[in-house]
Amino acid sequence: MSAVIQDRPAITSSELDIVPVSPRIGAEVRGLRLSGSLDPSTLEALKAALLRHRVLFLRGQQHLDDATHQAFGRLWGEIESHPTVPAPDGTTFLELDSRHGGRADSWHTDVTFKVAPPKVCILRAVVLPPVGGDTVWANTVAAYDALPEELKAIADRLWAVHGNDFDYAETRVDHGASEQEAEGRKKYRAVFTRTVIEAEHPVVRVHPETGERALLLGHFIKRLSRLSTSESRHLLEVLQQRVVRLENTVRWRWSPGDVAIWDNRATQHYALNDYGDQHRVVRRVTVSGDVPVGVDGRSSVDLTAAAQQ
Numbered sequence: 263m264s265a266v267i268q269d270r271p272a273i274t275s276s277e278l279d280i281v282p283v284s285p286r287i288g289a290e291v292r293g294l295r296l297s298g299s300l301d302p303s304t305l306e307a308l309k310a311a312l313l314r315h316r317v318l319f320l321r322g323q324q325h326l327d328d329a330t331h332q333a334f335g336r337l338w339g340e341i342e343s344h345p346t347v348p349a350p351d352g353t354t355f356l357e358l359d360s361r362h363g364g365r366a367d368s369w370h371t372d373v374t375f376k377v378a379p380p381k382v383c384i385l386r387a388v389v390l391p392p393v394g395g396d397t398v399w400a401n402t403v404a405a406y407d408a409l410p411e412e413l414k415a416i417a418d419r420l421w422a423v424h425g426n427d428f429d430y431a432e433t434r435v436d437h438g439a440s441e442q443e444a445e446g447r448k449k450y451r452a453v454f455t456r457t458v459i460e461a462e463h464p465v466v467r468v469h470p471e472t473g474e475r476a477l478l479l480g481h482f483i484k485r486l487s488r489l490s491t492s493e494s495r496h497l498l499e500v501l502q503q504r505v506v507r508l509e510n511t512v513r514w515r516w517s518p519g520d521v522a523i524w525d526n527r528a529t530q531h532y533a534l535n536d537y538g539d540q541h542r543v544v545r546r547v548t549v550s551g552d553v554p555v556g557v558d559g560r561s562s563v564d565l566t567a568a569a570q571q
């Protein structure tokens with residue numbers, strides 16, 4: 263499946279110093295200082311690298327503060343705040359603070375309950391535990407490409423309802439949470455679901471920039487459209503297992519100053535919840551995306567009005 267990466271145009275070292283972290287997904291970009299005013303050719307090279315590697319890692323970006331982090335985000339498009347979780351201090355960030363229930367420890371693509379999920383997300387480490395709290399990303403294009411033709415034919419025709427009030431208990435593994443963590447999670451979930459937001463998306467979306475097909479799944483899915491609960495669960499399990507095969511993933515061990523940029527149209531991710539009561543805070547800039555389009559050319563549908571009735 264490394265062909266998935268090799269099919270993308272190569273980026274010359276004169277533009278950016280790019281070192282793949284694993285064959286199918288993830289690359290480190292070295293020697294680049296992020297800011298809100300990158301020169302156009304560097305920005306173009308960075309965008310091409312993201313399409314090719316799906317997630318990019320940059321070390322040593324301690325100089326970034328809230329303002330420059332957001333300014334860098336605006337180079338990718340319009341930035342947006344989370345539809346239900348308030349942004350801190352007048353910013354547009356989604357902040358995940360482990361002491362306030364911000365632990366994203368199940369596989370998902372960001373904000374897929376919206377009819378137009380984010381295009382790109384840019385995560386900056388603010389407070390890190392001494393060890394633990396790694397993030398893992400999976401390549402949803404490679405996962406689709408590796409399906410046998412028989413399963414592609416089924417997946418191509420499936421649609422799914424995503425909602426922010428998905429059955430969280432179903433996907434979450436209990437890590438022996440402390441009372442403090444459990445209380446934080448409860449409050450976070452109450453805020454997260456204060457308005458119900460739902461959308462119906464194709465299970466296979468056509469990437470708007472590359473034309474590749476990607477599986478659009480993750481923990482916000484409530485059910486597959488027009489199938490029974492049991493059929494829905496079984497089919498989702500079959501497809502999701504393909505996404506999270508270890509060969510299809512990259513795991514990043516965070517250091518202070520690290521930034522991760524991912525293509526939210528071609529990935530899922532999972533933040534490991536293995537650091538107990540240690541403190542971890544990350545801030546995410548979210549770049550607005552398109553309404554997904556399925557293999558048959560149909561666009562996703564906003565179900566929010568119906569969900570709120």
Ligand SMILES: [Fe+2]
Binds near residue numbers: 366370371372531
């Ligand atoms: Fe996330």
